[in-house]
Amino acid sequence: MARAIPTRRRWLLSLLAWAVGLIIFFPILWTVLTSFKTEGEAIAAPPHILFFHWTLENYAEVQQRSNYIEHVTNSVVIALGSTLLALLIGVPAAWAAAFAPTRRTKDLLMWMLSTKMMPPVGVLVPIYLLFRDWGLLDTLTGLTVLMMLVNLPIVVWMLYTYFREIPADILEAARMDGARLFNEIVHVLAPMAAPGIASTMLLNIILAWNEAFWTLNLTAAKAAPLSAFIASYSSPEGLFWAKLSAASTMAIAPILILGWFSQRQLVRGLTFGAVK
Amino acid sequence: MATLHTRSLARLMMAPSVAMLFLWMAVPLGMTLYFSFIRYNLLIPGPRSFVGFSNYYYFVTDPAFVAALVNTLVIIGGTLLITVIGGILLALLLDQPIFGQGIVRLLVISPFFVLPTVAALVWKNMMMNPVYGVFAQIARSLGLAPLDWFASVPLLSITLIVAWQWLPFATLILLTALQSLSEEQREAAEMDGARRFSIFFYIILPHLARAITVVILIETIFLLTVFAEILVTTNGGPGVATTNIAFLVYAQALLQFDVAGASAGGIIAVILANIVAVFLMRMIGRNLEA
Known part of the structure; x- marks a missing residue:
């Protein structure tokens, strides 16, 4: 009131x-x-x-001078690709944590979360050297997989908090009826948790799009997403504010609009359920 | 409830996530730890012999380290001060029955979705440029001398940019917490004749305490590794005036190719982050049981 x-x-x-x-x-x-x-x-x-x-x-000029579309494509591939991969791996894990918990489930969840607390500089050197040795520097594959790993703990956690709200009886009823686990997840759990899965996707896309530590360190010209591309405007070459603004506007507009729709999920996803 | 069958299935479904996160964290962290104890510079070939703690010794006794540590703390402290106080005030304001509440809310949370590199460059150029920037134009129109932000107060400039990006986060979480405060409690206090001032300090602030702690802990973990904002504005300079620990490790590794020194720095950053993480994890864990 x-x-x-x-x-x-x-x-x-x-x-x-x-x-x-x-x-x-x-x-x-x-x-x-x-x-x-x-x-x-x-x-x-x-x-x-x-x-x-x-x-x-x-x-027009931003596109002509720098092949802007390519960087947009890189951003989209990395953000969407890493999100889908993380869901593929994260949904089963969240299902297990929510519907078949064991004594160790809580510790496992906390451990996953702890990997998110690790500052990226702590592993910058080995990751850089491994990427270099495996030929993954400045590739979309390398960055997509890396971004999936960076956000996987958040995905599992968010899905877990949504799954936990679904009554387990419903899933069990389906199981009694002889539904196999795959069907149980795809036909019973997924439709019920659809809003939760959608919000998880949304937040993950935003976080992957805006990531700027690994993209700056591991990409150069070829696989650079927008966050790294915009950084190339930091070297002053005369007056370029209008062009910087045009490039920036295009880079932030899609994610800003997605972000407006994800306000509530943001709180849930970034506090790991510590604030409700 | 869970049968033996589902339990083993559950283990199977948990396995990929656990395995991948283990490989992603444990293996590189182990490598960092190993590098930090050997001689390893990409420019200096030679045996990678064990050198004990000497990498740590050189990293910590480097004057740049003390400067970087202080800068890291200033960025974290300054940003927390602005975002927590600003966030509380904004949350209180947005909780009022104002016209167009939804739109104002969108305006306030928007900075959070701006790419860090965009935020830094837009602020550095269009806001803080000493000649053409918006701040300089406002200062001149008021008859004041414009401030050359990045030349005279570089660390403050970066802190302001970072605070602008994190203010929405603090506001949103504090607003969520504020809205869970029961209206009855507040009304009862008003009936008892409590003044607005005491309602804030005795009812609202204690209610927000938990959310404020969460904001402080989460922001601290992210702010320990502010990087993009520094890279595109000052590159750590002038001198080491805006170099934080994260940037120092980056410079050591990818600009000076000193793998061993950078690894020692990385381990120090991990230790610093863990001090904060322990408190945060304890809070989240407590909530998991509730």
Whole structure:
């Protein structure tokens, strides 16, 4: 029940909240606006906020100069590929933890989580050397598998918290009826847990898309996803803000929109059930 | 409940995840540990002889290490200060019955979904540039001298960027926790004539304590290895002014090819992270039983 509060106070609070929200969002808004300006207008002082000559030339130029589409494809392949792989391996594990727990299940889950607490620099050197020796540096295969491993603990945990809410009796009833385990998972569990599986996928795609430690260290020109590609704009070569903005806008737009839909799952997935 | 048959099946289904995570963590970590005790530089051929703790000794006595440790703590401390206090205030504000609550919420959580490299470059150039940046333009229009952020306060600049990225996380978790506070409890306190100030300190803050701890622990683990933001803005400089432990290990390994020294640094980072992780795991474990 919302409390009744005076209208005047409600307006004042709303004004304050909107002002704060817009200030926090401003860098993103500014990036999007700048991407439609010419390089000259991008650095105009005082800045032209809305009344400038809107242009799409930056978007065309980013593609021409750097084969942008290839990096988008890399991002999509790595994010989707690693997510699907992680689900393939994670769903059975989460099923086992939720529906056939043993004395060691809790310890196993905690151990999986502990791998997520390991700072990546702790294994940077051997992973880099192994990738180099196995010819996996700057390959999509290497990065997809790596990203799957990075996010697997989160996938198992999130799925586990969703599966745990499904009454085990229903699965057992299916089993009584002679359903085999594969059918039990695909035809009984999966439809019931569909929203949970979808949110797990969503969060995992976002995390894989935005990962920037391994992608920066293990890719160069060929397999670089957007996070590594944008980093190439850090070497200053004249004024490039409009182009930087266009490249950035395209890189963050899809994930920002996905992110807006995943607010609640975010809390669940990133706190491992410690905050409900 | 679980029959013998399902139990062995369960083990079979758990196996791939466990095996893969074991290979992913244990094997490389073991290699790091091994490298940290031998002589191993990619540029200097020779026998990889056992050298005891001397890699650790050189890494820790390097003046850059102390600087990096301090910088790591400043980035973590500064970001936590901004995100926890800012997050509490924002959560309180968003919990009010404001117009367009859903949209304001979307605006506030958006920075979390921005690629780290994009966030860093947009802030460095379009916000903090001393001539054309938005901050400089605002300063000039107010008659103030614009600040050259990355030249005069590089570490603060990076901390601000990181804090901007993590503020939504703190806000979202604290808001979730705040909304689970029962309305009756708050109303009862109001009936008893409690002032807004005391309601905050005696009812709301204790209720949020657990969520605040979770935010602090999780952010600390991620912030120990802030990397992309440093790489694309300052490259650790000027000097080592913005080098943190993660960046120092990276520089040692991939720029100086000192595998052994970098491995010793990596192990030190793991130890630091574990100190925090122990507390976090204990909290999560307690929740698992509830």
